[in-house]
Amino acid sequence: MKKYIDDFKVIKNERLNYEYVILTLQHPGQMPEMMPGQFVEVRVDNGPNTFLRRPISIHDVDMEANTMKLLVQEIGDGTRLMGQLKEGDNCNLVYPLGNSFSLPEKKRVLLVGGGCGIAPLLYMGRHLVANGIEPQFLLGARTQEGLIAMDAFSELGQLYTTTEDGSHGTKGFVIHHPVMRTQSPEIDQIYTCGPEAMMKVVAKYAKNHGIKCEVSLENHMACGFGACLCCVADTLDGHKCTCTDGPVFDSTYLKW
Structure with a gap:
């Protein structure tokens, strides 16, 4: 492109x-x-x-x-x-x-974001709706004040929230929400962006339940063209530049 x-x-x-x-x-x-x-x-x-x-x-x-x-x-x-x-x-x-999220093969989709990691999920949600898919969103933050742009997300699909202090939605992290606790999830694909620790847990949940998961990494990217090599991610095929090979990766491709 x-x-x-x-x-x-x-x-x-x-x-x-x-x-x-x-x-x-x-x-x-x-x-x-x-x-x-x-x-x-x-x-x-x-x-x-x-x-x-x-x-x-x-x-x-x-x-x-x-x-x-x-x-x-x-x-x-x-x-x-x-x-x-x-x-x-x-x-x-x-x-x-960078690259982009892919369209899912099936229609039961969950987008999981934490902190500023919610940023790319709104446009992805809009893209899904334009393609006849109603997304579900699960957004997490430390406190209620950290939950932002909720009106925009809720206009596109079902919105769930978690806060670490319990001030809004389910108390705890996104993985503690009931939608992520079921042993028989009605989810075919997950897209996630946020803190690496959060994405690792989401990716593990997806793997354990046979759900395809794409993650958007938030590595430091100084140039955006793969020249500075400060954003490399460790993958099954060696080190890849997040800015050119990503920022979106299949979660099973990353060596976390």
């Missing part, structure tokens, strides 16, 4: 809570096709310590409005500067990067 470098215009900066914002960016012309699971590399301007681009998952796409949404968690200098972007500012992107 062809890659582009373009200046997008910030048309909205929506603050969700103390650490998350959603940037809505508009393309200056006509956006190329983008697939769920892909990501962009964002140039961060006006920061003395931000000479590397920041990889951000594509959160949502509206081809009719010619817009893309990025869910940004402010955890460092670069993402904090991104969170300060205002309406009318330019945001330079290299895009679309």
Whole structure:
């Protein structure tokens, strides 16, 4: 798939809570096709310590409005500067990067996300609905405040939640939710993104129950083109670059 470098215009900066914002960016012309699971590399301007681009998952796409949404968690200098972007500012992107989630062969699908890992799952959910598949979502966070964009997810399919402190949904981690505890799950495929520990547990559950599982890795990706080799993942075929061979992998292909 062809890659582009373009200046997008910030048309909205929506603050969700103390650490998350959603940037809505508009393309200056006509956006190329983008697939769920892909990501962009964002140039961060006006920061003395931000000479590397920041990889951000594509959160949502509206081809009719010619817009893309990025869910940004402010955890460092670069993402904090991104969170300060205002309406009318330019945001330079290299895009679309990486591979994408595949469409399932069957229709009983569960998407599992934790923290900022929910980012690529919204666009994947929209893609599933467009293909006649109603997804189920299971989203986890430390507290209720960390559960974000729930309205957008619930518009697409059944939404389940967990919080570590029990302030919303099932208390505990995503693996503690009843939908992940049954010995006879009515699930044909799982897509997951989030903390590695969470994805490992989800992948193990899927393997034990004969469920196909695709994971989207959140490794550090400085270049996005496989040149810097800082994002390698250990697979059955040796080391692979997350930014070019991934970020989406079949969970059984990874040597975790």
